[in-house]
Amino acid sequence: MEFDLGWILLGLPLAFMLGWLASRFDLRQLRAENRRVPKAYFKGLNYLLNEQQDQAIDAFIEAVQNDPDTSELHFALGNLFRRRGEYDRAVRVHEHLLSRGDLDGKDRDRAQYALALDFLKAGLLDRAEAALHKLEGTAFEAQARLALLAIHERSRDWVQATAIAQTMQAADQGDFSTRQAHFLCEQAQALIVSEQWPQAKQLLEQAMQIAPEAPRPRIMLAQMQLRLEQAPQALATLTTLGQEVPQALPLVAPLLAQAAKACGQEQQTLALLQKHYQESPSLDILDSMVDLEVAAGQLPAQAAVRYAHHLEKEPSLLAAAKWLHHETLGHPQWQPGVQRALNHAAQPLTRYRCAACGFEARQHFWQCPGCQSWDSYPARRIEEL
Known part of the structure; x- marks a missing residue:
């Protein structure tokens, strides 16, 4: 059988045409x-x-x-x-x-x-x-x-948290000194509960060295000193805090007044509070001033004048309630009802509000229960913000 060259010549264009059609079909599918x-x-x-x-x-x-x-x-x-x-x-x-x-x-x-x-x-x-x-x-x-x-x-694993904070601080990944101070305070709080005073004091002093501007270690140290009946040391601790971190004084003013009364230093402490109050009026500082003045024998009417002057500076519902508590009214039988109404209206204003998430609480927190932020609660209450 002889091989016909014509079939090859006819098949080559056909193969080329089929290949071209197949490639066009694949290209259209790929584009689709x-x-x-x-x-x-x-x-x-x-x-x-x-x-x-x-x-x-x-x-x-x-x-x-x-x-x-x-x-x-x-x-x-x-x-x-x-x-x-x-x-x-x-x-x-x-x-x-x-x-x-x-x-x-x-x-x-x-x-x-x-x-x-x-x-x-x-x-x-x-x-x-x-x-x-x-x-x-x-x-x-x-x-x-x-x-x-x-x-x-x-998980409140403060030892591991401290280790990570130290690692990040050493790697220049942020300033974690204040957080480390809080972690040490949390560990000290557990030691205070179990009355391990020397170990707790050591941790608080370490926290003060790490973050000298943090108020919490000094506050906890003063509270511990008062529990141990070391009122002069507590007064010195809080006085130093008021001088170095004056914005935290409204938070510690009641504790400062307590320490002053315990060691008979009412007049000196009152002068310190009056100085801070003139520079930055605060209802918490005013409450502590009135507390010291009443302890020194001041009449309730004089305390009422204090709150009246505060009302001239700031229209405070809380101060109005305090004024009514000390004021002698012409019809004293109406005072309890008016006092209850004012206290009820003023109660939401006595709270602290987180600056990060807005979570409100009756007490001051160092770490917000809502968003877990540290130091997000101002030292002043909602009405004074």
Whole structure:
């Protein structure tokens, strides 16, 4: 059988034509897929900007299905799940990213940090801590240490919190001296409860050395000294605090008056309070001044004059209630009812408000129970802010 060269000449153009058609078909399919992926992606972004999280999640899931190798879509989807509180789905997304062999080191660290945040938001502190420790030496090291610090604060592990704060301070990742002072005060508080006075005093003195401008260590030291009937030492501690940190004096004025009465130093302390009151009027300082003056034998009418003068400076409902308490009215039978009404109206104004989150409390907190911020409560009450 002879080989016909004509078939070859006829087949070559046909093969070329079929190859060209196949390539055009693949190219059109690829373009269609590329158009479909951005469309779903931008649709998700549009929903996200309009705060339509359910529709945004559906759009991102569609985009991920069309292009499962796109890590950015996975990150966006995982963050959305976390914001919605669907922590198990966020964990699955970020664990899937970590299981991929083609993920570069930067994205792997990013996925590890996102996974740690998932555990942290879900309240799985032990798993979050383990995930955060894997970020040592990465670009997320500082954020991971801050998250670890928050974990130890929530679990009240002050020794570990102190160690992390010292590490970050040494690495120039922020000034944590005030936080370290709070951690030492928390440890001292536990020792005070068990009446281990020397150890507590040692920790408080260490806190004063670390953060000389922090009022809490001196306040706790003065309280401990009063419990041990060391009134002169407590008075000296609080007087030094008033001189070095005058903005904290409204917070310690009642304690200062108590120490002064215990060691017979009413006049000197009264002069100190009057000086601070002239520079910065405060109802707490005025209350302590009146307390010392009444202890020295001053008449209630004279105390009422004090509050009346304060009302001229600041229109305070609290001061009005105090004035009414000391004032002798022409119809004393009406005083209890009026006093109760004023006290009821003034009660919300006696609270302290967190400057970070607005959480209100009857007592002053060094760490906000709402947002866990340190030193976010001003020394003045709500009415005086």
